[in-house]
Amino acid sequence: MLVDLDAARGRETCLRCLRPLAHCPCAAIVPFPLAFDLALVMHPSERRVPIGTARLAHLAVTGSTLVVTADADAEPRLHRRIDDPHAFPFVLFPPGDGVSTLDLGRATVADARAFFPADRRPLALVPDGTWTTARKLVRESSRLRTLPRVAFAPTDAPIYDRIRKEPHAHCRSTIEAVHALIEHLGRLGVARLPADRAHDQLLGLVRTLVSRQVTFEPESHRGATRGPRSGRPDEGPLGKP
8 A cells, every 4th residue: 555644734645545544445346347347537626525425436447537627638548548449538527518418327228329329439538626617627628528428417425525515416526427328328238337347346435535534524514505507517417417
């Protein structure tokens, strides 16, 4: 385990998850592969958010990409992944004007087959930030804002709400949104589910994160609205706030 001493706070910090060593969840993470590719695009303001979940999703998903940037168009790693001729890139984000969007919750297997090319591997791009910063990431990127999108209206109760109320009913933490995306793509026959439902650990991680936060956070701070976020992205929808 890589450890750094946070001199400002006088505590050791895990350099993988960037959480205090006493609350590091890395030992509980068992990386698993997906039958599609995942790229998380994190706004810089989220880098040190103690209750952020995108980094945990990245650590759990083998081969995933985590890019921290306020300008997606300036990131060579994203360009390489989006321009891969064998990939079918799409953004997990609410519908936009003139952009093809698949509602995963209502889609049929036939709808999914028409949306996802059979000869290209799905590449999910997931913006991570408050609703405001995630929307800005997408809107200000000539690449992200023009890509096809997938979205869904969550049906399960949000886990994150114990510590932060999301501004909209469709908002979910990034890790919850990724779990839901895996479920939807599996149901639609786009990408098989991980063996032994390994992805369920994502929800276990966020439950642990929330429980620890509840233990150490003043009761008066719990349940406060995090401000307009995207499917939080961490989040928004349709997967993200």
